[in-house]
Each structure stands twice: as structure tokens, then as C-alpha cells.
Amino acid sequence: MDSSSTGGGRRQATRQKLYEAAVTLIAEQGFSSTTVDEIAERAGVAKGTVYYNFQSKAGLFEGLLRHGVGLLTAALRDAAERTAAAGDGPVVALDAMIRAGLVFIDRYPAFTQLYVAELWRTNRAWQATLGVVRREVVAVVEETLTEGVAAGELSEEIDVPLTAAALVGMVLVAALDWQAFQPERSLDEVHGALSLLLRGRVAGRPG
Secondary structure, eight states, X not given: XXXXXXXXXXXXXXXXXXXXXXXXXXXXXXXXXXXXXXXXXXXXXXXXXXXXXXXXXXXXXXXXXXXXXXXXXXXXXXXXXXXXXXXXXXXXXXXXXXXXXXHHHHHOHHHHHHHHHHHTOSSOTTHHHHHHHHHHHHXXXXXXXXXXXXXXSSOTTOOHHHHHHHHHHHHHHHHHHHHHHOTTSOHHHHHHHHHHHHTTOTTOOOO
């Protein structure tokens, strides 16, 4: 391995430490109350390291949004690709994405809380970035819905953009409610309930 790739790996590891420190602190005390000094101390690096990697606290948070949503998008895409490779249809793919989303949220609850909270703010410097990363997540679901409609496996009446956004929102809000108010439930239980909603069987209709 050459020195440039080694240096890149070290920088990525440093950024990961900063992301983890920032997301924990901001979830605990809010963005405005969290200082660069605190982030650096929690990450175990010098304050200058934060500015070297991100220029500012806002830049760090913007990077955090891109990083976290990138992981979520990759998890959803992987779930869709695995079901496609197995020859399963769009409903199975969407169900697999719901589970992948729940697994992600269960693993990164603090990030998910921050992401959902920021979706409702309109005065942040990273508003444009937030719109871009939200679009990336929703687009993965849109692709599966579009393919299902084109193949005749889903109704042509489906409003693809709105339905995709609704599915993503359902998973995010249901998972946060699960963690905050129903932590005794297992991931399988939550997935099962959302799966019923997906399949239109809430009223007990056969699948």
C-alpha cells in the first residue's frame, strides 16, 4: 500500500471519529450548544483537526449528513439488489428495504433523530445538502416502485414520488417511536407491523 492510500485511510478514520463524536454530542445537547472543542475532545483529536477536515462545525455537520444518509441509501439499495437477484418481485424488495431501514435506525439512532429533526428546519446553512441526501434515499424506493409499475406488478395509479416519500417517512417515524416509546418490541415485531401496512392487510385482507 502506498503512502497516499495510507494517508487517505487515516483521514477517513479521523473523519469517522469526528462523525461519531459530533452525532452523539449534538443529539445530547443540540447543534448550537455543541462546540468544536467538545467534538474534538470527544473524538480524541486536536481542535485543529476538525478545521483541517471540515473547515467549520457546520461543514462537519454537513459531512455527517452526507455520510449517514449515504450509509442508509447503500443499505436500501443492497436490500433491493439482493431481492432482485433472488428473482423476487417489487413488494418483496420494498419489504426488504423496510427491514434494512429499521436495522440502520436501530444501529444509528442518534443520527436518525438528528436527520429527522433537521428535515423540519428551514433556516440551516446545510438545507440544500439536506434536500440532496433526502432525494438520494427516496430515489432508491422510487426505482423499485417504477419498475413494479412498468412490469404490471404494481398499480399504475400509484403516485411514485409521493408513495416513495411516504414509505421512507413511515419507516423513520415508526422506528423512532419504537425506540422512544415501545423499546420492549423487537425489530421483528416492528418490521412485521410495517410489512402489513405495505401489503395492504391492516384490515385483515388476505395477501
